[in-house]
Amino acid sequence: xxxxxxxxxxxxxxxxxxxxxxxxxxxxxxxxxxxxxxxxxxxxxxxxxxxxxxxxxxxxxxxxxxxxxxxxxxxxxxxxxxxxxxxxxxxxxxxxxxxxxxxxxxxxxxxxxxxxxxxxxxxxxxxxxxxxxxxxxxxxxxxxxxxxxxxxxxxxxxxxxxxxxxxxxxxxxxxxxxxxxxxxxxxxxxxxxxxxxxxxxxxxxxxxxxxxxxxxxxxxxxxxxxxxxxxxxxxxxxxxxxxxxxxxxxxxxxxxxxxxxxxxxxxxxxxxxxxxxxxxxxxxxxxxxxxxxxxxxxxxxxxxxxxxxxxxxxxxxxxxxxxxxxxxxxxxxxxxxxxxxxxxxxxxxxxxxxxxxxxxxxxxxxxxxxxxxxxxxxxxxxxxxxxxxxxxxxxxxxxxxxxxxxxxxxxxxxxxxxxxxxxxxxxxxxxxxxxxxxxx
Amino acid sequence: xxxxxxxxxxxxxxxxxxxxxxxxxxxxxxxxxxxxxxxxxxxxxxxxxxxxxxxxxxxxxxxxxxxxxxxxxxxxxxxxxxxxxxxxxxxxxxxxxxxxxxxxxxxxxxxxxxxxxxxxxxxxxxxxxxxxxxxxxxxxxxxxxxxxxxxxxxxxxxxxxxxxxxxxxxxxx
Numbered sequence: 294x295x296x297x298x299x300x301x302x303x304x305x306x307x308x309x310x311x312x313x314x315x316x317x318x319x320x321x322x323x324x325x326x327x328x329x330x331x332x333x334x335x336x337x338x339x340x341x342x343x344x345x346x347x348x349x350x351x352x353x354x355x356x357x358x359x360x361x362x363x364x365x366x367x368x369x370x371x372x373x374x375x376x377x378x379x380x381x382x383x384x385x386x387x388x389x390x391x392x393x394x395x396x397x398x399x400x401x402x403x404x405x406x407x408x409x410x411x412x413x414x415x416x417x418x419x420x421x422x423x424x425x426x427x428x429x430x431x432x433x434x435x436x437x438x439x440x441x442x443x444x445x446x447x448x449x450x451x452x453x454x455x456x457x458x459x460x461x462x463x464x465x466x467x468x469x470x471x472x473x474x475x476x477x478x479x480x481x482x483x484x485x486x487x488x489x490x491x492x493x494x495x496x497x498x499x500x501x502x503x504x505x506x507x508x509x510x511x512x513x514x515x516x517x518x519x520x521x522x523x524x525x526x527x528x529x530x531x532x533x534x535x536x537x538x539x540x541x542x543x544x545x546x547x548x549x550x551x552x553x554x555x556x557x558x559x560x561x562x563x564x565x566x567x568x569x570x571x572x573x574x575x576x577x578x579x580x581x582x583x584x585x586x587x588x589x590x591x592x593x594x595x596x597x598x599x600x601x602x603x604x605x606x607x608x609x610x611x612x613x614x615x616x617x618x619x620x621x622x623x624x625x626x627x628x629x630x631x632x633x634x635x636x637x638x639x640x641x642x643x644x645x646x647x648x649x650x651x652x653x654x655x656x657x658x659x660x661x662x663x664x665x666x667x668x669x670x671x672x673x674x675x676x677x678x679x680x681x682x683x684x685x686x687x688x689x690x691x692x693x694x695x696x697x698x699x700x701x702x703x704x705x706x707x708x709x710x711x712x713x714x715x716x717x718x719x720x721x722x723x724x725x726x727x728x729x730x731x732x733x
Numbered sequence: 734x735x736x737x738x739x740x741x742x743x744x745x746x747x748x749x750x751x752x753x754x755x756x757x758x759x760x761x762x763x764x765x766x767x768x769x770x771x772x773x774x775x776x777x778x779x780x781x782x783x784x785x786x787x788x789x790x791x792x793x794x795x796x797x798x799x800x801x802x803x804x805x806x807x808x809x810x811x812x813x814x815x816x817x818x819x820x821x822x823x824x825x826x827x828x829x830x831x832x833x834x835x836x837x838x839x840x841x842x843x844x845x846x847x848x849x850x851x852x853x854x855x856x857x858x859x860x861x862x863x864x865x866x867x868x869x870x871x872x873x874x875x876x877x878x879x880x881x882x883x884x885x886x887x888x889x890x891x892x893x894x895x896x897x898x899x900x901x902x903x904x905x906x
Contacts, residue, residue: 302797303796303797303800303830303833303834306796306797306800306801307796307800307826307827307830310800310801310804310826311823311826311827314804314808314819314822314823314826315819315823315869317818317819318817318818318819318820318823318865318869318870321817321818321819322817322870322871322872329871329873330870330871330872331872332815332816332817332872340818343808343812343818344812344813344818346812347809347812347813348812348813350760350763350809351763351764351767351813354764354768355764355767355768358764358768359768428771429768429771430767430768430771430813431767431768431770431771432767432813432814432815433763433766433767433769433770433777433810433813433814434810434813434814434816434821435777435880435884436814436816436862436874437813437814437815437816439813439814439815440771441767467815468815475815477815481815482873482874482875483815502875503874503875503876503877503880504875504877504880566774567771567774568771
């Protein structure tokens, strides 16, 4: 027996090592009810320990490399490429001040939107807090598009937090170690995200592929989906907030496994192969910083002042309207207040005299060449022998504004030529109140 | 290819290196494997731990040492991914064992043989990886043989340089 082990010790060692690893593999795979095998996403204690060890070994040199690279870059950026920085800084400071106020206004809108959505029982997440992190390493394998960031549990990172850049979504936090975290990119085969096409509003699931290009799978064939269409997050996966850019449609191919279905190849908006700085969304709850709250208060105060100014303006225009002689007839009888109709505006048959009359109509100047359509008794043309109206019809022009059919031909044609001379007295210094005249 | 008897190859003696080389070379290979893909983007067609495993197993002419080194480096690589730990481990264990076994029987001083071995073992490693993933574990995995071929070529090119550098570090009597 001893000679057997000595003679075949190479094979025995090989088999023992292989057997141990295969047993370990079997323990990590889970059989689902649907008949598929899956890797357990929640690592066991032993597996997690191995990952932690590997991360602890690799991360310090990676930090060193990354720090050296940043040091070299900062040497250039901070000492050489700093011409005209002061002027730019002043310009930017002005822009920041302006943007802070604009942001405060937008935050108000966002708060209002949230309140409305809460009323509609609509769940939506907003990005309110992010944490910047540096990508310092990768898994080193094409089959696993995983990368390491330099922030971990010490910055309160948690599993399944969304990771983005300014360009678009990147992935989600998969494993959190004390000082680092692993992020699973959206182009990994095992990743998934709910997305929506911007124009066609088609929803689907974004999955990674072996080639590293994510694709939306399981979509019914649709001729409207064309290359170049924007893809956004749909917000239904409980990881990525809604509306974040994912990428653009690169091409549409038929699903090789199912007829009448298509796969949409997406070109990611974020540069997934060359990530440097990323943002981890640590909170989607509304939490405003003291600065933001102060900006909000400033914005509200400004809005209050603006509203007061508008009110004041309205009041001034009201006063002006009351004092301008051309707009109101000072001689007009107070028919509404007395409850009796004015002599010239006899109540129409069937109309209750007690009902409030229509607002006072601006008084028109006498027409130069009055005819039978001219309004009012003063402007009533002299009856000509041929078309002289009976006495009963003389009061009709006065009542014309009350009755609709004759009102149009009676009031409209003379209104145009008469409006000009009517407005002239308004412009005279005597008619404009002194305080309004100064303002002009 | 000169095929020699195993006793003869053993009699030729195995190479030895300073302890620091045994420790640092695999470590540097692992760190670079994790770091360089970030710089090279999608063009990281190499597997440095595999090249290091092949080299040490070949020059040490010891299948057990090759087995253990392949196992260690493979498990380490697996731990950096989100996949099951052991897939790369098994693949590199087999590669290390075969390299050590071949080193006993053939002339590994010839650079052409070394490069051909590296190329072939890279493809074998990929095939074992695929076999374990799809057949043994029954998991879904998209696969691109073109990418694996490029990786094998990349490994061969790196081996051309790395083997030469490591040869210069060996201890001489």
